[in-house]
Amino acid sequence: MNTIRLYLRSMGMLLRSQLQYPVSFFLQTLAQLVMEGGEMMALILVIDRFDHLHQWTSGDLFFFFGIMSVTFYLTECFGRGVTGEFPSMVRTGRLDTLLLRPRGVLTQVLCSAVDPRRVTCIAVGVTALVIGCRLAAVRWTFLKALLFLEAVLLGSMLILALFLIEAIFCIHSVKSVELVNALTYGGRSACEYPVTVYPRPLRILFSTVAPFALVLQVPAAAILDKPLFGLPFWAAFLCPLSGVVIFGIIYLLFQQAMRFYRSTGS
Amino acid sequence: MKSYLSVFRLRRRMELQYRGAMLGGILCQMFFGLILIAVYRALYDSRPQPFPLSRVVTYVWLQQAFFRMLVASDPDLLDKIRSGGIAYDLCRPLSLYGFYYVRILAQKMMGSLMRAVPMLLFAALLPDGWGISLPASPAGLLLGLTALCLGLLCVSALENITMGITMRTLDPRGIQGMLNLLMMTFCGNILPLTLFPDSWQPVITFLPFAQLLDAPIRLYTGEYLPEFAPRVLALQAGWTVLLVLLGLLLWRRNQKRLILQGG
Numbered sequence: 001m002n003t004i005r006l007y008l009r010s011m012g013m014l015l016r017s018q019l020q021y022p023v024s025f026f027l028q029t030l031a032q033l034v035m036e037g038g039e040m041m042a043l044i045l046v047i048d049r050f051d052h053l054h055q056w057t058s059g060d061l062f063f064f065f066g067i068m069s070v071t072f073y074l075t076e077c078f079g080r081g082v083t084g085e086f087p088s089m090v091r092t093g094r095l096d097t098l099l100l101r102p103r104g105v106l107t108q109v110l111c112s113a114v115d116p117r118r119v120t121c122i123a124v125g126v127t128a129l130v131i132g133c134r135l136a137a138v139r140w141t142f143l144k145a146l147l148f149l150e151a152v153l154l155g156s157m158l159i160l161a162l163f164l165i166e167a168i169f170c171i172h173s174v175k176s177v178e179l180v181n182a183l184t185y186g187g188r189s190a191c192e193y194p195v196t197v198y199p200r201p202l203r204i205l206f207s208t209v210a211p212f213a214l215v216l217q218v219p220a221a222a223i224l225d226k227p228l229f230g231l232p233f234w235a236a237f238l239c240p241l242s243g244v245v246i247f248g249i250i251y252l253l254f255q256q257a258m259r260f261y262r263s264t265g266s
Numbered sequence: 267m268k269s270y271l272s273v274f275r276l277r278r279r280m281e282l283q284y285r286g287a288m289l290g291g292i293l294c295q296m297f298f299g300l301i302l303i304a305v306y307r308a309l310y311d312s313r314p315q316p317f318p319l320s321r322v323v324t325y326v327w328l329q330q331a332f333f334r335m336l337v338a339s340d341p342d343l344l345d346k347i348r349s350g351g352i353a354y355d356l357c358r359p360l361s362l363y364g365f366y367y368v369r370i371l372a373q374k375m376m377g378s379l380m381r382a383v384p385m386l387l388f389a390a391l392l393p394d395g396w397g398i399s400l401p402a403s404p405a406g407l408l409l410g411l412t413a414l415c416l417g418l419l420c421v422s423a424l425e426n427i428t429m430g431i432t433m434r435t436l437d438p439r440g441i442q443g444m445l446n447l448l449m450m451t452f453c454g455n456i457l458p459l460t461l462f463p464d465s466w467q468p469v470i471t472f473l474p475f476a477q478l479l480d481a482p483i484r485l486y487t488g489e490y491l492p493e494f495a496p497r498v499l500a501l502q503a504g505w506t507v508l509l510v511l512l513g514l515l516l517w518r519r520n521q522k523r524l525i526l527q528g529g
Contacts (some may be wrong), residue, residue: 024437031443038447042457049461050309178290182297190301197308202301 003107010111011078018116025117033120036069040124043192056194059135060224062128065192067148067220068212069125071155072188073118079160080113082106083184086167090174093264105258106251136224143233144223151219151240158215158243161250162187168250168257174264183210191217196228215243269360270368277372282380291334292381296388299330303396317460320399321487325458327389327398328483332414335378335421336453336478337446340370340429347433356521363426363517367510371422402488409495410486416502417478423509424449424474430516433524454480460489474509477502 019025043065047058056064076083086109089095098108132138166180191212195203207213213228221228222236231239303323310319343366346352355362389398401407428442435441450456452475459470459480470476481498484490490498 027437027441028443031441031447034444034447038451038456041451045457045462046309048463049315050313053308053312178287179293182294186294186297186301189298193305193308198301198304202304 011114014114029117029120032117036121036124059132063132066125066129068192071152073121075156075159077115077118080115081109083163085113087170090170096263147219154240154243155216157247161247164250164254171257171261211242214239274368274372277369278376281376295330302326324399331382331385332378334381335374338374338377370425401486405492410482413482413485420506421478426513433520449475453478474505477505
C-alpha cells in the first residue's frame with residue numbers, strides 16, 4: 001500500500017511540474033491529438049472504402065481500435081518511466097541513484113515520470129469505443145463492464161512487460177534497441193485490427209509472445225458477442241491472465257538483468 | 267557552389283556511419299510493411315476495389331522503403347538553435363539557408379537510399395501478392411525516379427520551413443510536431459493516398475505533401491500514365507520553388523531579428 005501511495009504522490013508532483021508551462025503543454029497535447037486523430041481518420045477512411053473486414057462490421061472495428069488505443073496510451077501516460085525514460089536513465093547513469101534508495105528499482109522508475117499529454121490520445125480511443133458501441137449495438141451488462149476493466153488493466157501490464165524487454169536489452173547494451181519497437185508499437189498498430197485477419201505466423205506471435213489477442217481482443221470480441229477463436233464467455237475472463245504471466249516472466253528477467261547492470265559512470 | 271558540394275559530401279558520409287542502428291530500423295520497417303499488407307489483403311478479400319491489390323502492396327513497400335526521407339531531421343541544427351551555436355554558422359561565407367538545405371538534402375538522400383535498397387530487395391523476393399511489383403513500364407520507372415528526386419528537393423524545403431519556425435518557437439515538439447504529423451498523413455504513409463475517398467483526390471494530390479512520395483509512386487505503378495508526367499513533374503517543381511522561396515524569406519527574417527540563446 002505504501003508503494004501505491006508513493007506512486008500517487010509522485011504522479012501528483014510530476015503533473016504539477018508539467019503544468020508549469022501551460023502553452024507548451026497545450027501545444028504538445030494538441031500535437032498528440034493530431035497523431036492519434038490521424039490514425040483514427042485512417043480507420044474511418046478504410047471503413048468508408050471497404051465497409052467491413054471479413055466477419056467484422058464497422059462497429060466492431062472501431063471497438064477493437066478503441067480498446068487498443070485506450071490501453072496503450074493509458075500505459076504510456078502512467079508508465080512513462082518504463083516506456084520512455086529508461087534508456088536515457090541507463091545512458092546518463094541516473095539509474096545509479098535509484099539503486100541507493102530503499103525501494104524497488106521498477107517502482108522508482110515508474111514513479112519518475114508521467115506523460116499527461118497522452119490524454120488526447122486516450123480521448124480519441126474513448127471516442128472510437130463509443131462509436132463502436134453505438135454502431136455494433138453492444139448490450140452492456142455488469143459482467144461485460146468487469147471484463148472490459150480487466151482487459152484494459154491486464155493489457156497495460158502486458159504493454160509494460162513488452163517495454164521492459166527493451167529495458168533489459170538496454171541494461172546489457174546501453175544503447176536502446178529499436179528492434180523491440182516491432183513488438184510494442186508494431187503490436188499496437190497490428191492489433192488495432194482483429195488478429196483473425198493475419199496469416200498464421202503473425203497470429204501466433206500475437207497470441208504467445210505478445211498476446212494482445214488473448215489479453216485485449218478475446219474480451220473485446222466477447223463484449224461484442226462475437227467470440228474470438230470460438231471461446232465461451234467465461235474463457236474471456238481467463239485469457240487476459242496471460243498478460244500477467246508474461247509480465248511475471250519478464251519481471252524476473254529484468255531482476256536478473258539488473259544484477260549485471262554496470263553504470264556508464266557519467 | 268563548390269563549398270555547398272563539399273558540405274553535401276561530408277554530410278553524406280556522416281549518414282553512412284551508424285549501420286548497426288540502421289539494421290534495426292530496417293527490420294522494424296519491414297515488419298510494419300508486412301502488417302499493413304496483411305490488413306489490406308484482408309480488406310480486399312472482403313470487398314475488392316477497382317484498382318488491383320498489387321498496386322496497393324507496391325505503394326506500401328515504396329512508402330516504407332523511403333520512410334527515412336520523410337522523418338530524417340538535422341539534430342545538430344536543433345541543438346545549435348537551442349544552445350546559440352548557430353552564431354558560428356553566421357560567420358561562414360555561405361548562405362545559412364543554403365548550408366542547411368544541402369545538409370538536410372544529403373541526410374535524407376543517403377539515409378533513405380541505404381534503407382531502401384535492402385528493403386526493396388526483400389520486398390522483391392516475397393511471394394506474389396505480398397511483394398513489390400515491377401514498374402508499369404520502363405518510362406514509368408524513369409519518370410518515377412525523376413519525380414523522386416524532385417520529391418527529395420521538396421521535402422528538404424519543407425523541413426527547412428519547419429526549422430525556420432523552430433527558430434522562433436525554440437521548442438520542436440509543438441507546432442513542428444503537428445506539421446510533421448500532417449505530412450505523414452497526407453503524404454500517404456499512414457494510409458495510401460490512393461485509398462482516400464475518390465472525391466478527395468483532386469485536393470490531396472495537389473497538396474505539397476503528395477509531391478514527396480505519392481507522385482513518384484503513382485508514376486511507378488502506372489496510376490499516372492507517362493503522358494501526364496509533365497504535369498505531375500511541373501507541379502512538383504512548382505511546389506519546390508515556392509517552398510524554397512518561402513523558407514528563404516522566413517530564414518532571412520529570422521536572421522534579422524535573431525536573438526541568440528545563451529552564450
